Amino acid sequence: MASIKIMIVDDHAMIRVGLATMLGNCKEISIVGNCSSSREAEQMLLSKNADVVLMDIKMPDINGIEAAKEIIRKNAFIRIIFLTVFEDAEFVRLAMQSGANGYILKHVSRDKLIETIKRVHQGETIIDPAVLRQIINGYAANNELNPSAKQAELTPRQNEILEYIIKGLTN
Structure with a gap:
C-alpha cells in the first residue's frame, strides 16, 4: 500500500x-x-x-x-x-x-x-468529538429556548449511536 x-x-x-x-x-x-x-x-x-x-x-x-x-x-x-x-x-x-x-x-x-x-x-x-459535543449541546440548548420548534424523537438505539458518533467512533 x-x-x-x-x-x-x-x-x-x-x-x-x-x-x-x-x-x-x-x-x-x-x-x-x-x-x-x-x-x-x-x-x-x-x-x-x-x-x-x-x-x-x-x-x-x-x-x-x-x-x-x-x-x-x-x-x-x-x-x-x-x-x-x-x-x-x-x-x-x-x-x-x-x-x-x-x-x-x-x-x-x-x-x-x-x-x-x-x-x-x-x-x-x-x-473532533469535543467540538461535535459542543455543536450538539448548542443545538439542544437552542431547542430548549424555542419549545415551539418541532423536535425529532430519537429511539434509544439512535441515542446510543449518536453517543458513539460524539465519541468519534464509527461502525
Missing part, C-alpha cells in the same frame, strides 16, 4: 516542524511539503502531489477556509483536514461548507491524528 502524501500548512514554524516530526516515523504517511501561508500552499500543490492537506484556519494572507475552497476547486480529489484551536461551531460549519473533510483540535494525540488522516484519506469526514 502506498503511503498517504501529506502537506502541512501552518503559519507557525514550530507547529509545522512538530507535525513533521510527529508524523515522520509513521510508515503509512509521507510528508511531501510544508508551507507557512495559504498562497504558498496553493502554489506548492501545483507541483507536489498531496493526498491530504493539514491546514490551520487562521493564516496570515488568506484564511484557511477560503484557501480550502480554492484548493478543492483546483483538485476535487484532495482531502483537507483543519487542524486548529478554534472550537467554535461556526468555524466548523464554514470549514465543512468549504469542502473540508476533517476538523480536529491541535491538542489531538499523535495516534488520533494518524487515525484521522487515514480515515479522511479513505473518504470519511471527521469532526
Whole structure:
C-alpha cells in the first residue's frame, strides 16, 4: 500500500516542524511539503502531489477556509483536514461548507491524528468529538429556548449511536 502524501500548512514554524516530526516515523504517511501561508500552499500543490492537506484556519494572507475552497476547486480529489484551536461551531460549519473533510483540535494525540488522516484519506469526514459535543449541546440548548420548534424523537438505539458518533467512533 502506498503511503498517504501529506502537506502541512501552518503559519507557525514550530507547529509545522512538530507535525513533521510527529508524523515522520509513521510508515503509512509521507510528508511531501510544508508551507507557512495559504498562497504558498496553493502554489506548492501545483507541483507536489498531496493526498491530504493539514491546514490551520487562521493564516496570515488568506484564511484557511477560503484557501480550502480554492484548493478543492483546483483538485476535487484532495482531502483537507483543519487542524486548529478554534472550537467554535461556526468555524466548523464554514470549514465543512468549504469542502473540508476533517476538523480536529491541535491538542489531538499523535495516534488520533494518524487515525484521522487515514480515515479522511479513505473518504470519511471527521469532526473532533469535543467540538461535535459542543455543536450538539448548542443545538439542544437552542431547542430548549424555542419549545415551539418541532423536535425529532430519537429511539434509544439512535441515542446510543449518536453517543458513539460524539465519541468519534464509527461502525
